Structures are given as C-alpha cells and as structure tokens.
Amino acid sequence: MNSVMIKDALHNLSQSICETNKQIEYGKGILVGVMAGYLAVTDNPFHKGVEFITPLLPKDVNIECFPESWAELIVGEINYGHKK
Numbered sequence: 001m002n003s004v005m006i007k008d009a010l011h012n013l014s015q016s017i018c019e020t021n022k023q024i025e026y027g028k029g030i031l032v033g034v035m036a037g038y039l040a041v042t043d044n045p046f047h048k049g050v051e052f053i054t055p056l057l058p059k060d061v062n063i064e065c066f067p068e069s070w071a072e073l074i075v076g077e078i079n080y081g082h083k084k
Helices: 003-013 021-042 046-056 068-083
Strands: none
Touching: 003 021, 003 046, 021 046, 046 068
16 A cells, blocks of 8 residues: 555645535545545455554544544544554
C-alpha cells in the first residue's frame, strides 16, 4: 500500500479544508473510498481498516467527515488505539 498517497487523499478531511456541507460529504466519500479500497485489496475485516487508516488521518481531522456509523470506532482508535 502506498500510504503516502492515501495520506494525501485523507488530507481532504482536515478542518481547514472540510468546512462546508459539500466538502464534508466529499470528505466522507474519500474516507469510504479509501476504506473500501483497503479492505478489497487486503481482505481484512473493518476494524483492521480502521487501525490502518487512523494514523494516516490529518491531525486536525474534522470528525464530521466520518460516516455516522463509523465515527465512534474511528474516534476511539484515535484516542486509545495508539496507546496499546
């Protein structure tokens, strides 16, 4: 996986870019696309995708760009996943 390219794509989820409703929806689409691509290529379960993507998110990520059903998992991984 080219994590640099993925990190560049996920930069669109930063608060400085993802401000309007249209940008938030675009950010959600990017996140879903990156996650779908990762899961398709690796055949990993969803939680492994969350573990892969979380460290690649911008430090100022706008959590409104997360699909509602994913937000708790991703925020939990941001807050606790790296302390394991």
